[in-house]
Amino acid sequence: MQLRPILSTLRRHKLTASLLVLQAALTCAIVCNVVFMIANRVQRISVPTGIAENELSVIHSAAIEKGENPQARHTADLAVLRGIPGVQSAVAVSYSLPLDQSESSNGICPSKQALDRAMQLNSIEGSGCMEPAVYDGTPGLIATLGLHLVAGRDFRPDEYVSEGKPSVAVVTRALAQHLYPGQQALGQSMYDGDNYIRIVGIVDKFLRPNLRKPGVDDDSMVWPQRPDQSGVLYVMRSVSQDRGRVLQAASAALLKASPGRLIDPKRMQTYTEIRAAYFQRDTTMIGLLIASALGLLFVTALGITGLANFWVQQRTRSIGIRRAIGATRGDILRYFQIENFLIVTGGIGLGMLLAFALNLGLMTHYELPRLPLFYLPIGALTLWLLGQLAVLGPALRAAAVPPVVATRSV
Incomplete structure (x- = not known):
């Protein structure tokens, strides 16, 4: 009408x-x-990282004294950090955490035959090989970060190495599916061109330090290698409201234990701040x-x-x-x-x-x-x-x- x-x-x-x-x-x-x-x-x-984001704080420490044994220093520092009230656990890592930008990656193939295909193609695309982010750290890393094991186990103390590459690894569910589609990845031995690395555990999620694209952002692996550099990132886990106090106490305790070190104030953060800075x-x-x-x-x-x-x-x-x-x-x-x-x-x-x-x-x-x-x-x-x-x-x-x-x- x-x-x-x-x-x-x-x-x-x-x-x-x-x-x-x-x-x-x-x-x-x-x-x-x-x-x-x-x-x-x-x-x-x-995007979820797979770690206990609201409970983690980090502090970067670099020794400047010549001749100091880095791993002995890390062990002593971790004992000091674990003694701070409110700290539930503490570990040292070499590189970084998810979304922390400083990434170490490593070419991994499901078999030597897959590596041969990648060399023939001059690319890992279509070969079955992947380039996951690699995380390492001292014993207790998986528990401290709050990673969720969906299959297998954590590392045993005797599997940690100080030099060379470890013989075992824990991988993410995404990496396991990419390397062994339709197969059981637990117990398989990956090949990196020099050594075979056996998968002993699978975690639900562990994001890369640098995001690339949705298909590979969860391709990560952890292996039991103790950091051997003088500069190291200490990761502490505590309840959320204690993180600021824990960081201040950690800085004072580390400087008291060894005045001859540098603590980078820009890398003295809660993980929430790391994530906010990345995005x-x-x-x-x-x-x-x-x-x-x-x-x-x-x-x-x-x-x-x-x-x-x-x-x-x-x-x-x-x-x-x-x-x-x-x-x-x-x-x-x-x-x-x-x-x-x-x-x-x-x-x-x-x-x-x-x-x-x-x-x-x-x-x-x-x-x-x-x-x-x-x-x-x-x-x-x-x-x-x-x-x-x-x-x-x-x-x-x-x-x-x-x-x-x-x-x-x-």
Whole structure:
């Protein structure tokens, strides 16, 4: 019943209606892609590491005294750290922790035949070999970090080595599946080009120090090798609220035990701070994307509201005539709501095509994944709701015009 006069009015105002349709289309295309980018960033910064993040704190120490035995110093330091009230356990690691950026990796193949294939291809791609991140540390590393063993066991004391490569390793579930798809990985012997390394345990998750891509971010392995450098990262586990106090006490205790050392204040952190620093750019980008999306929606709402106000002023006489011949306030309100719905729907239809075109450009230049289809109805619902809210004020003012006043207006 309302469509004929609405369509007739829109045909008489083609330029204005077309501009509003184009604005809605651009908003739909941009907002769909921006929301998709925000979701990707949120997914990235929410990735679990597999460790007890809220209970860990780290402190980096480097000896400067010549001739000191690094491993003897580590043993003495760990005894001091474990004596600090609130410290449940402490270990020393050579390199880093998940998301700590300093990564050590090692080429690993499920068999010598797989290594031969990789050498023939001059690449590990398609050979069955992988390049996992490698973690090492003193006894108790798996328990201190809170890694969850899903199969096998932790290392035995006699399996830890001070020089050379260990003969056993604990791998992540993801690495086990990549090396031995459809097989039982526990007990298998991996080959690194020089030695066979037997898998004695599998942990659920242990993220890399540097994220690469979703398919390999969980490819990690732990082997029982004691750090032998003078510089080492001490990891302490305590309850969450004690971490700040533990760090201060650890710094003082280490300097008291051996004044001839350097403690890097930038690497004296809780693990929560390490994670926040790694994802700082992503967090900033999420804020910028949210602000840009809200700003664009606000501008679109202003455009709809402004146009609706203009049309209410232009149609005061026709509104009054409709009221005089029996139209109710609800009829007038629905008129403007349906009109806005038609304009926004036209914009959404064009905007969906533009959204895919924009996503294609982002995929080409920024390696963004393909836009999932379910983002389109989300964008459509958002614009429909925005349009109805934006037009509601002008529509209510139009519906409140008394028939007598409207018919006398010029």
